[in-house]
Amino acid sequence: MNKSATGRTWVRLDNVSNIFLAARTDADPKVFRLAAELTEPVDPERLQRALDATYDHYPLYHAVLRSGVFWYYLQASDLRPVVTAEDHHTCAPLYQTDKRNLLFRVSHHRRRINLEVFHALSDGAGAMRFLTDLVSAYAADSAPAVEPEVEPQRGLSIDSFTHYFRRRRHTPDPAFDAAAESAALGVADTLPAAPRPRWRVGRLIRPRIRVHRVKGTRTPDNRTRAVELSLPAKDMLELARAEGVSPTMYLTGVFFESVRRSAGDLGRARTFVASVPVNLRQFYPSSSARNFFATVLVSHTYGIGADDLGSVCRDLEAQFRPKATPKALEKKLRRLIRVEKSPILRIVPRPVKDVVLGWLNQAHNRHLTVAVSNLGRVTFDEPAESLVERIGFHVSAARPQFCAITHAGTLVVTFTSPFSETDHVAEFARILTGAGIRVRVGAARVTESELAEVIR
Amino acid sequence: MSRCDGCRVEVEGDWSSCPLCGTPLDTDQSAPAAVPEPFPAVPLGYSRRRVFRVLFLTSLAVIVGSFIAQLLFVRDADGIGAARSVWLGLCAMWLVAIMAISKRHNIAKGTVWLVVLIGGVCAYWDYLTGWNGWSLDWAIPIVCGCSIIALLITVRVMRTEVGDHILYSALTVALGLAPVGFLWLGWLSRPIPSVACGIVAVLALAFLQVARGRPVRTELAKRLHL
DSSP: OOOOGGGSOEEEOOHHHHHHHHHOOSSOOOEEEEEEEESSOOOHHHHHHHHHHHHHHOGGGGEEEEEOSSOEEEEEOOOOOOOEEOOSOTTOOOOOTTOOOOSEEEEEETTEEEEEEETTTOOHHHHHHHHHHHHHHHHHTSSOSSOOTHHHHHHSOOOHHHHHHOTTOOOSOHHHHHHHSOHHHHTGGGSOOOOOOOOOHHHHSOOOOOBOOOOOOBOTTOOOEEEEEEEEHHHHHHHHHHHTOOHHHHHHHHHHHHHHHHHOOOTTOOEEEEEEEEEGGGTSOOOOOSOOEEEEEEEEETTSSOOSHHHHHHHHHHHHHHHTSHHHHHHHHHHHHHHHHOHHHHHSOHHHHHHHHHHHHHHHHTTOSEEEEEEEEEOOOTTHHHHEEEEEEEEOOSSOEEEEEEETTEEEEEEEESBSOOHHHHHHHHHHHHTTOOOEEEEOOOSHHHHHTTOO | OEEETTTTEEEOSSOSBOTTTOOBOBOOTTSOOSSOOSSOOOOOOOOHHHHHHHHHHHHHHHHHHHHHHGGGSOOSHHHHHHHHHHHHHHHHHHHHHHHHHHTTTOHHHHHHHHHHHHHHHHHHHHHHTTOOSHIIIIIHHHHHHHHHHHHHHHHHHTTOOHHHHHHHHHHHHHHHTHHHHHHHTTOOSOOHHHHHHHHHHHHHHHHHHHHHHHHHHHHHHHHTOO
16 A cells, blocks of 8 residues: 555745746756765765765655645655766756656766755755765765754754644654745744834835846757856955955956956946845754745946956945845845745735746846855865865856855856856956966856767 | 966866867877866757647647637538538547646546546537537536546556545546536436436545545645645
């Protein structure tokens, strides 16, 4: 007899993650990849053992996505992940409607272990823990020595949400429940009481700014164009420090400059806007691996002030710093929680929600030039640390984007884009090499002519 | 590793020109690429999904267009003729085929769709031929009754998880009660097929209630969760 599927535990998908379902397209399936490059070729069987051991500690990763009348929900499954040789292009779609498959995949290619995750399941910082444990288990070739992820969550007083939404529900799997819980609601209780939010007209009417948007030729089969730049983190830090800005804002400034150089004449659309996700876990302790970030927008308008790289970076830094303070982020977090609890959103049928969220996302995209994401510095415990040479991180993109991650002194900046063109990456690399930094380029072959070189 | 003079970068892998700017690279032929490419070369795949979507939408447009076009002709048994019968038959078959294909991932969901579509097409066809009532008398009860039996067998044979099919099975059974409604309303001239279908539906309903009552309620609570 089959085990009753209805006895399985399930948690409804939060609205933040719902955006990723509504916003996914053929070119941008909302999948991100974390890759660990080892010092030796990957042994598939050993990796499978490591994956089996790690998987058991991460109930969230057991989830499949299903749709109800009002919500998508994550449901625990009995599926087991299988390690495969990398045979898809990077960030290939993971979630397909009506198919009940896991929302992540682990593949290997030469010395690389790739973890690809559907963004509705987790964010980069959340998935990094899985990769860390996976690589540690691979290095030790036994079960990870770390504590299972769910343990601390039980200890934390999880949220009004649990009581609020699940009074009458039978939950056979509390570990899954805790892991699949919305991260924002998980910290809702820890926030101090706030005054009632007031709608201001200023929030609804935005000044009309012509935002520059990058145009290009779509890749032949909609695959993500990924180009990896590896450089010594120390050198980049020195440059950022010389300008008196944080590394993320320095890289964003360089990105703006390279897009501007590759765009030629900007015309009237001279404002560049970048969206920068900020990990909320650094301010609101949460062991949840679910999506838990807020995005901050920074912009620079060319042609009305100093436009040299240093000035742009300082301009961005001056905008970013106040927006990334706990106080400013608390406001955003509150809004996330409010959206999560909104009674109106709860009675809107899911297909309508998908369409409306899709429109909102498109409208938001029109005001963005690029997106940047910096996962910061990662370290492993021995023996994994000495086994890992580089860590890479990138995400499928609806517009040019870069993701940065640092490990063992090597900064890897991976550019992704739905377009075949790489002019802005070339300019980016030239700015860095022009400053005397040694840059290594690794790229995925995307166009027919690039592939013809190696596939016969 | 080869080097691009334009960008002053080192390039991993066997690129003959710079992946960034396209300038031919300085390749040192004597030294093979020490650093292999970080990504495998995955051959281009044409987007099958897009082809299917276009085919699906075009088919649907043709079928719906064909059905609507029938209203332009005379509406009686003689007027329908051989050519229009074949035309309608092909459209109905194609409609069933594309629905079965597009809902192939969930057999129970597909069954509900098929019962509704086939029932609808039969009733429409009956209407076009001057309304003899054969659709309500024979076609709909037979389709409903058979689909209930077929579904109960299929989910058992395919070992479909209860949660995956229960809602649609319940819906199919509910549809099976529709012919009883026709009988109640006095629309039927031959009640036997409808009565048989009703008995099958009631038996299936009793089975679901007794054997699967709890899963049905949990699944409903989950799907309709606010």
